Amino acid sequence: DAMVIQNPRYQVTQFGKPVTLSCSQTLNHNVMYWYQQKSSQAPKLLFHYYDKDFNNEADTPDNFQSRRPNTSFCFLDIRSPGLGDAAMYLCATSRDGANEQFFGPGTRLTVL
Amino acid sequence: DQQVKQNSPSLSVQEGRISILNCDYTNSMFDYFLWYKKYPAEGPTFLISISSIKDKNEDGRFTVFLNKxxxxxxxxxVPSQPGDSAVYFCAANYRTGGFKTIFGAGTRLFVKA
Incomplete structure (x- = not known):
């Protein structure tokens, strides 16, 4: 089945210790997104790639970086996680950005 | 600035009855609206959508109405089923160079058997 896979599903890190979350897709979609979702809040878009073009949201902290080495993979790097970065991180894809998005199961990040 | 608002955090409905989930938006540039459904420990899944040029779209038990x-x-x-119990997110797309999607905070639906 074509799908969006996120690893790991749960990540625990220490305050200030860099962490990388990964996302892969078998849908061959052009667009890949990273969202941050905190409890009972709307998913908040951090950035997205349209093919290789990187689009950063204006209010995404510099602490968050992303890489998309190829169509299938996208990574979220948090350089120095703070307690406020504890959240669910959702990866999504879209064929062209105009229509529905396909989400992975998310990675729940805990910062100690 | 919440451009997409779901004002009801939760809704409880009896099995077989109608569930109505509401969403309000502020940006008149939105041209496509979507509903996603999310079960615990899973990512949101697309449910149904509607273009801004339409006022209704129906897919089986699910119907979305748009009042621009x-x-x-x-x-x-309708009818609601226990398996419909989930969090429902309203989302809206608009063009800004590419496309941008704004999500609401979700409404948790409980369907009681």
Whole structure:
């Protein structure tokens, strides 16, 4: 089945210790997104790639970086996680950005 | 600045009855609206959508209504089933160079057997 896979599903890190979350897709979609979702809040878009073009949201902290080495993979790097970065991180894809998005199961990040 | 608002955090409905989930938006540039459903420990999954040029779209038990003058959309589920119990997110797309999607905070639906 074509799908969006996120690893790991749960990540625990220490305050200030860099962490990388990964996302892969078998849908061959052009667009890949990273969202941050905190409890009972709307998913908040951090950035997205349209093919290789990187689009950063204006209010995404510099602490968050992303890489998309190829169509299938996208990574979220948090350089120095703070307690406020504890959240669910959702990866999504879209064929062209105009229509529905396909989400992975998310990675729940805990910062100690 | 919440451009997409779901004002009801939760909704409880008896099995077999109609569930109505509501969503309000502020940006008149939105041109496509979507509903996603999310079960615990899973990512959101697409449910149904509607273009801004339409006022209704139906897919089986699910119907989305759009009232552009009121900047309001709603999702009707009839009849509701216990398996419909989930969090429902309203989302809206608009063009800004590419496309951008704004999500609401979600409404948790409980369907009681």
């Amino acid at each position: 003058s009121a900047k309001h959309l709603s999702l009707h589920i």
